[in-house]
Amino acid sequence: MPESGLVKLTLLTGLAVALLLTACGRSSGTTGGLAEFDRDGFEARLDESELPVIVNVWGSWCPPCRSEAPLFATAHQQFGDRIEFIGVDVQDTQEGAAGFIADYGIEFENLFDRTGEIRQMMGGIGAPITYFIAPGGGLVDTHIGVIDEQQLALGIDELLAQG
């Protein structure tokens, strides 16, 4: 293969790997700091919500979750008075969760979901997942995987426009 072709192939392969690598590891742990996720209570809370809700499913073991965490911290600062933000930490340790929340200065409420039950309740696999929920609990959109700023901003705009 000519040298230029090899360089091109190497660059494209590297780019493809970089863009495709979104897999996460996982670990199990014990509860302690964050409140336990309770399916029935959570459903009732969404049903009774007068504000739109954004639920972000994350884990401290999940690199893509780290990459999007600052976006949610920023979005909460900007829209926290018009949208309720809730984080759900899945299949994690309380120590990991505390470190994650401190690292990114997350100020909205987070729940501890040891088994990842929220995914059975609302759909989706893996982490991160972001659910956009209208007032009254209607699911507007589910974003599986890393969300970027434009998609998050669009989801927020859509919730506010519908609300």
Added chain:
Amino acid sequence: MELTLLFAVLTGVAFLWLATRVSRRRLAGIDHLVDSVLAAAVTGMVAGRLAAMIFTGTNPITHPLDVVIVRGGVDTRVAAVTAVAALAWGFRPSVPARLDAVAPAALAGLAGWHAGCLWRGACLGTASDLPWSVALPGSDVTRHPVEVYASILLLVAAVGVSRLPARPWLATGAAVAGAGLARLVTQPLRPSLGGGPVLFYALAAFVGLIVVVAAVRGWMPRAGAPSDADHHPAT
């Protein structure tokens, strides 16, 4: 598995490749052209990703694998400046002639990246009632297809730059100004959490226009050894 971002990148590469085919005469004499441009793009992307990690509080030394999660954010400013610097470095010693030659193709590649929103389902911007506005599936709110606007503007800029007379730095300056203006005018229509790097786009447009004026007036240096590309007028 998330493939849409890859498709968007490939669309950009396809536009770039097509543009190099269209402007073969302009690009004659530049060896490894697509390699140089792709290397500059990847260098810019990595630098932009590292910058985004640092700016948002993720330490790239303790979390080195996070660098590959491009969707997590790439700092546009650092990425653009690094990519242009890497391209200039790769084009030594005939930097102005080669940058001028590749400028339209680079704009076309950027246009392709924006057109890649069609793969990603991420074309839509702020709400609009214009006839060509589009709604998200299941939504009643119609929106500007803002990334399509950006793509069209960049393509128009690419064609315009390709028709400029051959003067050192003229096409380069016009391309930088065009890219900055295309992003600047579409940014208000683009959903974002902080308004986007509007000042950076404005600065790019301003600097590009200054370079254009200087090139037209003949103030720009014609640095570097002559190459074949220097002797081919713009097509």
